Amino acid sequence: MIKKTVRGLAAAALTALPLFSATPAQAAEALSLADAVRQLPLAAESREGYQRTSFKHWVDADKDSCNTRMEVLIAESRVEPTVADRCRVVAGEWYSYYDGVTLTAPGGLDIDHTVPLAEAWDSGASGWTAARREAYANDLGADRSLVAVTARSNRSKSDQDPATWLPPLADARCTYATDWVSTKLRWGLSVDQAEADALAELAEGCGQETVEYEPAV
Template identity: 45%
Template structure:
């Protein structure tokens, strides 16, 4: 009942941080979900069912830039931002914070590697489906307001997750065909699919095959997720239309220039752009971020 846990931590603006506050802070944590009752009533569904409902189509990263999803975490009220809300809701113990709602200490178990962390500075808030992957699979057509809502999605507990900085950096912008955590792979894949379904994002053929392989080794219980409500998605805005699936990205002189323009990474055997650049570490990937 992770959704219920998050709702309990977020509902109302009168909840105080409690004992152990630093700098005599008593900043309440903002509301992020409609009500605790709504969260408790949330039904579950098999991620296999949700996977069947996802559109399968080719993806392209042309035009991606982090700023198109907003600049940093969105303010959620009372001096707190999205990061603070997630850290507060996922901590297994009382958290401490500064006067400006920077969470300092608590107790978290990173889903991706199982490590227990007590200092918030050692954690990243990960987008279960990375922003660049969301762009590839549909978000390039959204309005900027919708992309900002996606980047700060507190309405579904699986969208954002506190994990160790090391595991998050290892994941980077990878989809499931490119990266899986060392722990709880069934749960990770199931929740990844749930977020894609919530935001009407597509999968490409390689990605769907990778998800199916993970699911084949999971029991029925391991693929149950809280049924995600469909997010409000509006298209339009200032995004250029995606190029046809058969077209290649622009060719740059170096990977550094390509990355600066929002392109890459490219994978050996999959992306024709791979041959344009030097794979210095011979890992089959060029222009990785």
């Protein structure tokens, strides 16, 4: 089973802002993957009115000169990354768990929204405020929300859900399903029937996976 790299190098930089984190009253939930799938609300999806610009992303939320993309690159590098002026990450070592590829140049990486922006819109974000959509698009408060992966794998995925796309590396699929479900629960997003069925089928073969999440505020 593939384990995602623990974000350690930039722990201080990634201290969650209030917009992205749970309040003290919101304790982290921990469920089996199968139980977590059953917790997801079922609803039809609609993409009416969606525009990618509805989700302002790659912002510098904590005003430290590092935007969200750079924060994730710094956090997920397996070695201390090389960071140039104005927080430009120019080198490091990243493992793209979707396809099992290791890269040392950030230009080959995309920062993937585990649950794509369009899918989030379809699943409830269309009714959010602009501020909440910005918080979602730049969620540094949960390791599972954003992940550095090869541009090729991310663009293959596009805005698909697990009913139509899974990581090409079979050993990554349980981790991916867990990341997906955690993100949807964290943000209170729904699933459609085909998506729910695909996740339930995945969960049957992923008995060791635990979904842990803190509701976003």
